[in-house]
Amino acid sequence: MSNSNNEWPLWEVFVQTKSGMPHKHCGSVHAPDKEMALQNARDTYTRRNEGTNIWVVPAAAITASSPEDIGPFFDPSNDKAYRHPTFYTIPEGVKYI
Amino acid sequence: MEDTVKQEDHFNEKLEKGDFIEPKDWMPEKYRKTLIRQISQHAHSEVVGMLPEGNWITRAPNLRRKAILLAKVQDEGGHGLYLYSAAETLGISREELLDQLHTGKAKYSSIFNYPTVTWADIGAIGWLVDGAAIMNQVMLQRTSFGPYSRAMIRICKEESFHQRQGYEIMVALSKGSAEQKQMAQDALNRWWWPTLMMFGPPDAISSNSADSIKWKIKRETNDELRQKFVDRTIAQVEYLGLTVPDPKLKWNEARGHYDFGEIDWAEFNSVVKGNGPCNRERLKARVGAHKNGEWVRDAATAYAKKQAAKAAGSLVA
Numbered sequence: 001m002s003n004s005n006n007e008w009p010l011w012e013v014f015v016q017t018k019s020g021m022p023h024k025h026c027g028s029v030h031a032p033d034k035e036m037a038l039q040n041a042r043d044t045y046t047r048r049n050e051g052t053n054i055w056v057v058p059a060a061a062i063t064a065s066s067p068e069d070i071g072p073f074f075d076p077s078n079d080k081a082y083r084h085p086t087f088y089t090i091p092e093g094v095k096y097i
Numbered sequence: 098m099e100d101t102v103k104q105e106d107h108f109n110e111k112l113e114k115g116d117f118i119e120p121k122d123w124m125p126e127k128y129r130k131t132l133i134r135q136i137s138q139h140a141h142s143e144v145v146g147m148l149p150e151g152n153w154i155t156r157a158p159n160l161r162r163k164a165i166l167l168a169k170v171q172d173e174g175g176h177g178l179y180l181y182s183a184a185e186t187l188g189i190s191r192e193e194l195l196d197q198l199h200t201g202k203a204k205y206s207s208i209f210n211y212p213t214v215t216w217a218d219i220g221a222i223g224w225l226v227d228g229a230a231i232m233n234q235v236m237l238q239r240t241s242f243g244p245y246s247r248a249m250i251r252i253c254k255e256e257s258f259h260q261r262q263g264y265e266i267m268v269a270l271s272k273g274s275a276e277q278k279q280m281a282q283d284a285l286n287r288w289w290w291p292t293l294m295m296f297g298p299p300d301a302i303s304s305n306s307a308d309s310i311k312w313k314i315k316r317e318t319n320d321e322l323r324q325k326f327v328d329r330t331i332a333q334v335e336y337l338g339l340t341v342p343d344p345k346l347k348w349n350e351a352r353g354h355y356d357f358g359e360i361d362w363a364e365f366n367s368v369v370k371g372n373g374p375c376n377r378e379r380l381k382a383r384v385g386a387h388k389n390g391e392w393v394r395d396a397a398t399a400y401a402k403k404q405a406a407k408a409a410g411s412l413v414a
C-alpha cells in the first residue's frame with residue numbers, strides 16, 4: 001500500500017442504525033484524529049438519519065483472518081452438528097421444547 | 098506457477114457460484130487493475146459532477162429548490178467518498194487517486210464537460226444524467242467485487258431523489274409559460290445525446306466490455322443499458338409534451354424496443370480527449386478547490402499533532 005506520510009490515516013466506520021442493533025461496517029474515512037474521524041463519518045455515512053451511534057477504528061488496528069485459511073481456520077466447527085437444535089430428536093407429542 | 102493456476106481456478110469458481118470477491122482474496126492482476134480504473138473513474142465522476150450543478154446553487158429560483166440542489170450536490174460528494182474508499186481497498190492510496198484526477202491522468206464521465214447555461218439544465222441533469230447513472234448503478238449493485246457492490250447499494254438508495262427532483266423541475270417548466278417550456282425543450286435538446294453517450298461506446302468496439310462481463314463486474318452491456326434507458330424515458334418525455342432531438346426515434350413493434358438514430362461518436366471521443374466545452378474549466382475548478390483547502394488540511398494535521406503530544410505529555414507526567 002503506497003501511503004505517503006502527509007496523508008491522513010484511514011479509519012473504518014461502523015454505524016449502529018437503530019438502538020439495540022449491532023454496529024455494522026459501512027466504509028472508511030480519512031481524518032487526522034478521532035474527533036474529526038467521527039465528524040467525517042457522520043457527514044459521509046449518516047446524511048439521512050441512518051445512525052444512532054458511530055464507531056471509528058484506525059484501519060491499521062484491525063486484524064482480519066486470511067481468506068486462504070478459510071478451510072482450516074473455520075473447520076473446528078464443521079463436525080459439531082450437535083451444536084444445532086435440529087441435531088436432536090424430540091418424541092412426538094412433546095411440546096414447548 | 099501451479100499455485101497461480103489453482104488460485105485462478107478458485108477465483109473463477111467463486112464468480113461462477115455468484116460469490117463476491119473481497120479485498121484480501123486472491124484476484125488476477127488485471128481484475129484488480131480494471132476495478133481500480135473503473136471505481137476511481139466513477140468516484141471522479143461523482144466529484145466533478147458537483148461542478149455543473151454547483152453553478153446554480155446560488156441562483157436557484159427559490160429556497161426550496163436551493164435546499165434540494167444543495168442536498169443533491171452534497172450527496173454526490175458523499176458518493177465520491179464511498180467510491181474512493183472502495184477503491185482504496187484494492188491497494189491504491191487516496192492521494193494517488195486524487196493525483197491521477199488532478200493531473201488529468203484519470204478520466205471522469207464526459208457528460209460533466211458540458212455547460213449548465215439555464216435553470217432547465219438542472220432539471221435535465223437530474224432527470225436524464227442521474228437517470229442514466231442510476232440504470233448503470235442498479236446493475237452494479239450486483240458487481241462481483243464486494244466493496245464496490247456495497248457502495249453501489251448505498252448510492253442507489255440516495256439516487257432516486259436526484260432523478261425525481263430533476264423531473265419535477267422539468268414538469269414545472271413544461272407546464273409554465275411558453276418561454277419556460279421552450280427552456281425545458283432546449284435543455285432536453287442539448288442533454289439528450291450526451292446522456293446516451295454516458296453508457297459508453299457500442300458493444301462492437303468497446304475494449305473493456307468482454308472482460309468486465311466475464312468477471313461479472315458488469316452484468317449488462319453498454320448497448321443493453323442504453324436501449325433500456327431510451328425505452329423507459331420516452332414516455333416521460335411525452336408526458337412533458339416535449340420531443341427528443343432525434344428524427345429517427347420510432348417504436349419498433351417487432352423488436353419491442355425503440356429504434357433511435359446514430360450517436361455521434363466523434364463528438365464523444367473528442368470530449369473524452371479533453372476538447373469538450375468545459376474540460377479545462379472543470380479540471381481547473383477541481384484543482385483549485387483542492388489547493389484552496391490545503392490550509393484547512395494543514396491546520397487539522399497540526400492540531401491533531403499538538404493534541405497527541407499533549408496527551409503523551411500528560412501520560413508521562
Ligand SMILES: [Fe+2]
Nearest residue numbers: 143172173176
Ligand atoms: Fe451520485
Ligand SMILES: [Fe+2]
Nearest residue numbers: 173227256259
Ligand atoms: Fe446523483
